Amino acid sequence: MSFDVAALRACFPSLAGGTAHFDGPGGTQVPSAVAEAVAATLTSPISNRGSVTAAERFADETVLAARSALADLLGADPGGIVVGRSATALTFDLARTLAAGWGPGDEVVVTRLDHDANVRPWVLAAEAAGATVRWVPFDPATGELTADDVAGVLSERTRLVAVTGASNLIGTRPPVTAIAALVHTAGALLAVDGVHLTAHAPVDVRSLGADFYTCSPYKFLGPHCGVLAADPALLGTLRPGKLLPSTDAVPERFEQGTLPYELLAGTTAAVDFLAALAPDPGSRRDRLVAAMTAVEEHEDRLRERLEAGLAELSGVRLWSRAAHRTPTLLLTFDGRDAADAYRFLADRGVNAPAGSFYAIEASRWLGLGDTGGLRVGLAPYSDAGDVDRLLTALREWLAG
Incomplete structure (x- = not known):
């Protein structure tokens, strides 16, 4: 096109x-379309999500529309789309939740290439659990981080590997799919920071092999919030801390407090704006x-x-x-x-x-x-x- x-x-x-x-x-x-969607939501009758009043239904529809739009953008399941304040905050919450199952002898892998939002949450969670942190280097002369680099630090004790989809500093795009195959063969999970990648290339979370994938709409023409995409079945095995009366359903159990409906409307508008760049008929995906x-x-x-x-x-x-x-x-x-x-x-x-x-x-x-x-x-x-x-x-x- x-x-x-x-x-x-x-x-x-x-x-x-x-x-x-x-x-x-x-x-x-x-x-403009994003700003208009935010403003329209803020000035519409809206309430907490529900099914009784029109305001409640509007809030619910806004959330479901955003999950659907983000799933189309990422090639993910809308039932596994979690929204949070930022990708950093979501990663901290995820790291704390996973670390509840870690202990001495377990290993967590991070890379020298990543943004600190995909390093420090894992390092701190591992340290709190008594797990060992293993570091993956990259070639400073070329900027390359290879699957072999990751393979060199994997073991039967590896519980999670965190790697960027693309470096926000020098642009390097590691071979995530090849890395995912190695990580899964080792019996570990893969967390991919897709904040920088999502803004510049088509993304298919399933093809990448990412168990967890984070991104930020404000990096792809949208408002400030964070997104975590994962298989709903995998999310169902995790038990994050939550308020007693809040729902235990997935993905809502990972979303603390009332969602920012206006930002979700802006996110849907950003995804639709990108989709409209392709005039050909077909699904939004x-x-x-x-x-x-x-x-x-x-x-x-x-x-x-x-x-x-x-x-x-x-x-x-x-x-x-x-x-x-x-x-x-x-x-x-x-x-x-x-x-x-x-x-x-x-x-x-x-x-x-x-x-x-x-x-x-x-x-x-x-x-x-x-x-x-x-x-x-x-x-x-x-x-x-x-x-x-x-x-x-x-x-x-x-x-x-």
Whole structure:
């Protein structure tokens, strides 16, 4: 399918200000349809979920619609879609719940590539249970994390492996399906942080082999909340802490307190917005796969344009080199501070932040300490003009 980025950009009021946004990995801009869905829900008669009043039924329909939309986006079962405050909060809750069955001699595997939200919850839960933490390295020269790297730390004592679907710092996409096969052969569970991946490529949780998959709608044009996808049968075996009168049904038993109905409506609108990028008839799932495939191709074309331009600039080091990666680039500069580049670009209407972005283990493993570098992230609404503005501004800064 063709990808009309000009028509897409017209749907985003924030882009009218003229800023070139390369800060999507930290949270994308939002189309009008999402904001309108949030506002409409907030101003409609609504109550706690139920079946007696119209307000109760509206709340219930809003929740079920969001579960259905997210299931279509992720290739998951709507009965296994859990909504929470953030992917980080959901992972902490999941880690504490699973750790109740761990003890001395058990092992939990985390990687040096991951965002800390898929590291620290598991490390802290393992330590509290007396379990051992095993670390998977990645190649700092290429950014690659392989299935063999994971295989090297697995054992019959492994209970869970946590791995990213894509690095939010350097874009690396590990071979999750191959890793899942190894993990399951070892008799362990696999938790995949899909926060960064979901924004840039079609996702099929079942094909990936993820037992648990987290993502965040605000990274794919939606509002701020978190999502956990899993097999409902697996969720049914887990017993999280909950309030006594709250339901024990799955997935509600994992959702503490009243859900943010307006954010769920915005999430459904974001998924529908993405699906509408594919004009062909078919199920919403089919249209989402086609749309996200087109997004991936569009972003890859821009990434190649950006990388070609960066190669012409002296004193710039590109750390994003994995063969399979998202359009998220990490840059450092010979003898110059990335934070200075961040401020210089901002003054010229180009948003590309500097830091390690909670991927603290990855930044340290690369030898960048806690400082990281300048992160340049492309999004569906990025265009060639944005890329050229960034390159021009960087050239000006480097010449200064």
